Amino acid sequence: MYNGGKIIIGLAIFMAFVTFPFYNNFGKANAKPEPKTDTPAIKEVQAQLGKKEVCIEPKAAMKGEHMQMLNDWRDSVVRDGNRIYVASDGRKHNMSLQNTCMKCHSNKKEFCDKCHNYMAVVPYCWDCHIAPKENKS
């Protein structure tokens, strides 16, 4: 191999660069996002219903399918004029991001943004829909 030494040194430097993110973060715990659901409105509903999971559908379904659900709600309200959602537990809800979702989840920064930032998704809901006014504490 011509210039073998230089090539090997070059390769070693290259590999060190490329793998930098891996060994730099190795062993460090990556903080899982933990969206907070401790707003006064949610606590009130929890007290009312006497259970911890009080969102309109079970937690797993909300976690996995809220985006699909919001899409369905939007089409239902805007295009068909149907604005009452009967959840699987029989409760009725007004299908509205601003007036239903965010009335309970009034902590957008601690709730929505937690996961969205972690996953680097930027939903454009807030271009038009007004986010709840939060106290910066």
Place this chain on the structure above:
Amino acid sequence: MSINRRQFLKIAGISTVLGLGSTAAINSAKRSGLEASTVSPDPAAIPFKRWGMVIDMSKFKTEDDRKKVYEACHSIHNVPDLGNPKDEVKWIWEEKFGATFPDNENEFASHEAMEKPFIVLCNHCAAPACVRVCPTKATFKRKDGIVMMDMHRCIGCRFCMAACPFGARSFNWKDPRPFIKKENLEFPTRTKGVVEKCTGCYERLAIGQKPACVEASNGGIIFGDLEDPNSEIRKTIGSRYTLRRKPALGTEPSVYYLIGGNENA
């Protein structure tokens, strides 16, 4: 090893049944339970077949009477005030007689008559030109006659603005948020790059309230169902002389105007 025709058909049949069965099993396992949910309209909603309005200009004596109407609409719908006519966004506004009813102008009419202000808004036409040209179906005709905007779908092509003969549509050239005096937190704003217009107060009708302009008009605007022959609006249109804007264009506007007041109607 060879199989005969009978064995082959048996194996094929069994594997088909298994295949279909497992697909169904996998699908049902994936289901999260959301399918059980249903949607329905609000029971408080005012049921009607065709949105309509009669605007009685004789009831609006002063400028303040008219301003109250614009203000009521624009404040609850987060309509921005951009402060210059080029960027203007408007849902309900004022035109002079000549611009409102260009077909009814005549050269000998008094200057006052031609300059008389009229309240104009989206006519929620029965055959809306804007709906026909929209490439994304962002604007569409609802079953209740409202010509609706789905801001989520609007791509800002402005075909609808070119098609609308009434200038009822406005384009958001910039982010409207900084120009909204006081945000109504119950209603969304719009964003840069979408077209907006009067949405017939669909959000108020859905919970049993009359449109905001009707409420603020002090009886000057009659709202009702054009398909209901016993409604106040139909009785008014049936008994008095009304005008519609540019009827010759065939868009069939649903907003009617009473011109002269009681004495010469």
